[in-house]
Amino acid sequence: MPTNPDPFVLIVAMEEAGEFIQACSKVYRHNGGEEERRALSEEAGDVLAMITLLEEEGLVDLKILNEKRIAREVKHRRN
């Protein structure tokens, strides 16, 4: 873990997470409209990009990330 993490990357990650939350809400409110689904895909890409940058900064551990991701997928997958 870096002793002096870059605040810019953390702040942009927070902003993108907020945009992703808002896009999820709009898909729900607009019953899965095409434009809203496109916006959700774009925001998901932004979040993934920020996760990559956080990993490059030494702030995200990909081993922990993947273990948690798999557990969450198993818990919530509908089929």
Ligand SMILES: [Mg+2]
């Ligand atoms: Mg965004």
